[in-house]
Amino acid sequence: MPSQLHEVLIELFHHRPALAAELLTTSLGVTVPTYQHARLESCELTDLAPTEYRADTVVVLTDNTGPVFAIIVEIQLGRDSDKRWSWP
Numbered sequence: 001m002p003s004q005l006h007e008v009l010i011e012l013f014h015h016r017p018a019l020a021a022e023l024l025t026t027s028l029g030v031t032v033p034t035y036q037h038a039r040l041e042s043c044e045l046t047d048l049a050p051t052e053y054r055a056d057t058v059v060v061l062t063d064n065t066g067p068v069f070a071i072i073v074e075i076q077l078g079r080d081s082d083k084r085w086s087w088p
Contacts, residue, residue: 006056009075013057014040020059020071033068035061041070 013019017038024030041058061069076083 003077006075006077010056010073013059013073017057017059018061020057020073021061021069024071032061034063035068036063037061 017040021032021035021038025032038059038061041060043055043058044052055072056075057073059071059073060067061071
């Protein structure tokens with residue numbers, strides 16, 4: 001069961017989706033395309049195979065022509081060296 005801190009961090013992104021792009025840029029140095037709006041998308045990330053993937057939240061950055069970038073937010077409160085290999 002997710003902790004209260006985990007849920008609060010998810011809520012930050014739900015209330016301000018652009019935070020995902022800001023953190024990628026300022027904290028990790030990732031170049032994000034120019035966008036006008038950040039919106040939330042479904043967190044259900046299923047595949048044709050029976051494996052099911054769920055993200056804490058998904059943010060899509062858009063401009064006036066449509067989506068330009070998507071960010072999957074997965075809150076991690078501790079280090080788990082195997083976690084990076086658990087998603088395809």
